[in-house]
Amino acid sequence: MKLKFINNNMNIKYISNLINVNETGKNHVFIIDSKVKKLYEKLFQMIKDQTRIFIYNANEDTKNIDYLKRIYKFLHTNKVHRNSIICVIGGGVTTDIAAYAASTYKRGCRLVLIPTTLLGMVDAAIGGKTGFNFEHIKNGIGSFYPAEEVIISSDFLKTLPTKEYKDGITEIIKMSFLQQSNLQNLLTEDYNMEGVIKEAIRTKLELCEHDLYDKGSRRLLNLGHTFGHVLESISNYEISHGTAVAVGIRAAAIFSLKRGFINQEILEMIIKRLEKFALPVSFNSKYLPEIMRNGESILKQDKKADDKLNLVLFKGLQKLFIYRTDELNEIISLFQEVSDD
Ligand SMILES: NC(=O)c1ccc[n+]([C@@H]2O[C@H](COP(=O)([O-])OP(=O)(O)OC[C@H]3O[C@@H](n4cnc5c(N)ncnc54)[C@H](O)[C@@H]3O)[C@@H](O)[C@H]2O)c1
Structure with missing residues (x-):
């Protein structure tokens, strides 16, 4: 796993350069926490093809199989394949469920995580555990699938409650x-x-x-x-x-x-x-x-x-x-x- 720290500027340019969504045939996509998407709207406008963004309303009640299915459908619609990067931006709920989708869709796609909560940065995005809640059991279904890259930008913490x-x-x-x-x-x-x-x-x-x-x-x-x-x-x-x-x-x-x-x-x-x-x-x-x-x-x-x-x-x-x-x-x-x- 590559670890990258982006100092003191929330550099979406870096992020969008990393994942050039316009590269033909690569079919890279973003899965973004809805609150983060709203808070950093300007930043995400830099992603040219907005249809390649799945906006996820992250909480423990949506960390479930129904939302996982929606993510799979989004990946399917965007013709994501094993060499596509799924770039996930959000807290631990978002990185957990989206990383699970990445680990299973087409038997595993490329995964880049950009955690936006403190817990996500030091814990959830690190170490490869993925999962979602099932039948009232927290993280009842999951996998081990370390991301190929985790990007830490502590600037996201400025808006954290x-x-x-x-x-x-x-x-x-x-x-x-x-x-x-x-x-x-x-x-x-x-x-x-x-x-x-x-x-x-x-x-x-x-x-x-x-x-x-x-x-x-x-x-x-x-x-x-x-x-x-x-x-x-x-x-x-x-x-x-x-x-x-x-x-x-x-x-x-x-x-x-x-x-x-x-x-x-x-x-x-x-x-x-x-x-x-x-x-x-x-x-x-x-x-x-x-x-x-x-x-x-x-x-x-x-x-x-x-x-x-x-x-x-x-x-x-x-x-x-x-x-x-x-x-x-x-x-x-x-x-x-x-x-x-
Ligand atoms: N995979 C692992 O190893 C691991 C380890 C620890 C925890 N977890 C999981 O992590 C989850 C908890 O993660 P969490 O605490 O990040 O919760 P979370 O993802 O629900 O985020 C908390 C809240 O903060 C909001 N948010 C996220 N980034 C923000 C930002 N920069 N500014 C303002 N608001 C922001 C979210 O929309 C959400 O409302 C749990 O589901 C837990 O199971 C996983």
């Missing part, structure tokens, strides 16, 4: 706990966002390089996500992904303390790092009764074939490991400790 920005920061802080990462040294008071994005991408790529198919070290990136998944599901996604993961990281740290893997001092350092970036460390206790009722059944969906849960825990401030467990009851009871009650 705070909530989406925080979701990205949470994933960056999560990565800062990985042994492979130098993020903790870069995340100073006046940190440089470009440098942080570069290091987050480097960290993720290092993990994926050794484990593209998510069977080993890559699973450490799930820190906070098992607990977070329960919070998102129980609240019907009222609790944002960022909040759910941040609270999940704290829950994982408390569980690590209870099992004797870390001491109180390390626990406090973990929480301090979350708080330094104003990440929430507790959730509204109104969701507790529902967690007590249905939390276990949600956790069971995350269990692997051998009936155990892979929980990412701390062995140190900068040392994560996979703890295989079936102590679902105890995991659920931890939620009481991280609610705002």
Whole structure:
């Protein structure tokens, strides 16, 4: 995968030169998040043949098989073939579903991703996971299909709403706990966002390089996500992904303390790092009764074939490991400790 950073000018000229949509017979196309298309209208007007743009209304409800079908139809109408480039511009929802389409249409087309959210830049567009939601299961269907090129232009972040920005920061802080990462040294008071994005991408790529198919070290990136998944599901996604993961990281740290893997001092350092970036460390206790009722059944969906849960825990401030467990009851009871009650 080629990685390109476009500094301080959102250079659609570069993008349209890269993919000369007028090249006869190449049949390159764009799939663009509708909000991004609107916000950067002038930019995208530079794409000469506007019929080669699929405008996608990105959200979890449209990340589904019906929209995938619409994308396939668009690719078919535009006579896209294996040597055509599908250039995807948007957040993680857009890059996930469009990359899945690219990985399957004609058994795989060329794929270029231009992520426009922070989470997309440091996480979703990196590492080759694609997918869409199926039968209420998030990313229930997917593939592994790394893009041939990912282009990062941090200028897109200027229009990103705070909530989406925080979701990205949470994933960056999560990565800062990985042994492979130098993020903790870069995340100073006046940190440089470009440098942080570069290091987050480097960290993720290092993990994926050794484990593209998510069977080993890559699973450490799930820190906070098992607990977070329960919070998102129980609240019907009222609790944002960022909040759910941040609270999940704290829950994982408390569980690590209870099992004797870390001491109180390390626990406090973990929480301090979350708080330094104003990440929430507790959730509204109104969701507790529902967690007590249905939390276990949600956790069971995350269990692997051998009936155990892979929980990412701390062995140190900068040392994560996979703890295989079936102590679902105890995991659920931890939620009481991280609610705002
Ligand atoms: N493939 C992976 O490895 C991977 C990893 C993490 C997350 N994901 C997936 O990523 C998705 C979440 O991604 P996301 O947080 O980017 O959400 P998203 O794609 O829904 O984008 C969030 C919102 O921001 C808007 N937006 C995008 N770019 C913008 C910009 N520059 N300015 C203003 N608004 C903009 C979008 O229209 C949307 O409303 C989830 O579906 C998750 O499953 C995938």
